[in-house]
Amino acid sequence: MRIYREKDYEAMSRRAAQIIAAEIVHNPACLLGLATGSTPEGAYRYLVDWYKQGLLSFKNVRSVNLDEYVGLAPDHDQSYRYFMQSNLFGHVDINPANTRVPDGLTLDAKAFCDEYDAFIRAQGYVDLQLLGIGRNGHIGFNEPGGFFVKETHVVDLTESTIDANARFFASRDDVPKQAISMGMGAIMGAKKVLLCASGEEKADAICGSVLGSISPSCPASILQLHPDVIVVVDEAAFSKLAAAGFQA
Numbered sequence: 390m391r392i393y394r395e396k397d398y399e400a401m402s403r404r405a406a407q408i409i410a411a412e413i414v415h416n417p418a419c420l421l422g423l424a425t426g427s428t429p430e431g432a433y434r435y436l437v438d439w440y441k442q443g444l445l446s447f448k449n450v451r452s453v454n455l456d457e458y459v460g461l462a463p464d465h466d467q468s469y470r471y472f473m474q475s476n477l478f479g480h481v482d483i484n485p486a487n488t489r490v491p492d493g494l495t496l497d498a499k500a501f502c503d504e505y506d507a508f509i510r511a512q513g514y515v516d517l518q519l520l521g522i523g524r525n526g527h528i529g530f531n532e533p534g535g536f537f538v539k540e541t542h543v544v545d546l547t548e549s550t551i552d553a554n555a556r557f558f559a560s561r562d563d564v565p566k567q568a569i570s571m572g573m574g575a576i577m578g579a580k581k582v583l584l585c586a587s588g589e590e591k592a593d594a595i596c597g598s599v600l601g602s603i604s605p606s607c608p609a610s611i612l613q614l615h616p617d618v619i620v621v622v623d624e625a626a627f628s629k630l631a632a633a634g635f636q637a
């Protein structure tokens with residue numbers, strides 16, 4: 390695990406964008422695993438800027454997203470498909486046919502999830518998987534629990550996640566209670582993982598993931614078993630690691 394300790398959100402975003410851009414330059418037809426939420430917004434902004442400056446092309450890039458809320462249509466302004474369109478896909482030259490986000494409206498979730506995993510496996514897994522992290526240590530929507538779930542699956546969101554995501558909705562009641570999430574099989578199958586976190590509220594989750602025991606009670610701790618993980622955090626998210634004497 391390589392850890393980049395950056396000054397603030399902006400520096401974290403720039404570093405993450407550099408790592409994603411390097412992957413695209415190195416492998417123009419790479420399969421990127423993408424995340425949504427506040428954490429990657431800044432990195433996507435840098436990537437869009439670099440595309441507009443002619444420094445980067447997404448022409449042959451392919452992508453699969455980690456998750457989507459159950460029940461939200463792609464054009465719902467809180468759906469993750471909508472997020473990807475507004476923060477990245479809509480501003481770069483990626484071929485829309487090469488982008489995948491789980492279908493929150495699927496009528497056959499089991500078949501959909503199986504197909505999603507089959508697609509990722511058939512591509513030889515993701516080249517670079519971008520991850521944010523929940524305050525409870527979730528990655529994708531793999532919530533803390535008694536075991537790690539391998540397959541893409543429908544998950545009941547925890548109260549902590551619903552609370553955290555209520556800020557995006559008119560009221561807490563409007564937050565969907567379920568999501569479709571990639572499982573740990575697809576995440577751990579990625580050739581490289583880029584985990585980003587910003588802010589003090591992520592400090593415990595980051596510390597637990599890096600230094601804690603590997604346990605489904607802190608889902609991101611499974612990344613300790615992955616051979617190629619880059620963690621990019623700002624000072625606030627690093628603070629509990631610093632307090633534990635961890636050097637980066």
Ligand code: F6R
Pocket residue numbers: 423424425426427428429455456520521522523527528529530
């Ligand atoms: C989003 C995702 C989630 C978020 C996590 C952190 O696609 O998979 O795991 O990365 O909930 O969200 P933010 O970045 O909004 O703090």
